[in-house]
Amino acid sequence: MTVTIAEELLLLAYSEDEGKQLVSSTQLDPALCGAILAELAVNDRIELSDKTVTVKDRAPLGDDELDGVLDRIAAEGRERKPVWWVQKLMSGKPRRRLLTRLVERGVLAEQRGKVLGIFTTTRWPEADGSVEANVRERVASALAGADPDPRTAVLIALLHAAKIDRKVFPGASKERVKQIAEGAWAADAVAKTIAAINAAMMAAVTSAAVAASTAATS
Structure with a gap:
């Protein structure tokens, strides 16, 4: 089964049996949106730098979520920073x-x-653990010393930035x-993608944390 980097991130970010988030939404949601941008970059649809997100190829990938974001970036009419797009995508609650x-x-x-009989909750336990098992095997191999492919490298960078890796x-080597x-x-294009996503995530997490703190004290 083919899943996106964002979906791989989600599988690792929720506990397998109980289906609960392992980290806060403040950490998870920026990582998820960063994963969407990173996948477009890994597939040569966009180019990421610290300052801009540039469309390279508008050809669809065949995934509704990814293609929808690619269309939005192309239709924006001006280049935006990765953090702007992370925050924009977060508002759409993907x-x-x-x-x-x-x-x-x-x-x-x-x-x-x-x-308490009042507040609705939703859990997302695994129904088929084979997909996550494949993701874990790939990540574990890279963490053990194997050269990661670009998708795996991006996923590990996202897991680390969102503090999910811990x-x-x-037991992985820090x-x-x-x-x-x-x-x-990594090759220059992958390294640039990872650096841009890391910077965008850090800015988005900081912004979300400040907003939450302000709301709590107001």
Whole structure:
């Protein structure tokens, strides 16, 4: 089964049995939107730098979520920074759509309930663990020393930036994670993509944290 980098991120970001988030939405959502941009870059549809997101090729990839974002970037009419696009995509709440898509494919289950009989909750436990198992195997191999392909390198960088790596791969070498996440080993295009996404995520997480703090004290 083919899944996107964003969907791979989601599978690792939720506990397998209980289907609960392992990190806060403030960390997860910027990473998820960064994953969408990174996948477009890895597939040579856009080019990422610290200052701009530039469309290189408008040919669709055959994925509704990715193609929709590519069309939005192309239609924007002016170049924007990666962080601008991360924040823009976050406002569209792609996490729910991608989780629902994984349910429709039989990878996850959707379980709704209530807390204290009032507040509605939704959990997303695994229905088919083989997809995540394949992702874990690929990531674990790279963390153990194998050369990662661009998709895997981007995924590890996203996991590290969102602090998911510590929960999912607690025994991994911190030095190896940092090496991959910084992209110094990679070809220039991949390294630029990782650097731009890391910077955009950091800015988006900081902005979201400030907004949440302001709302809590107002």
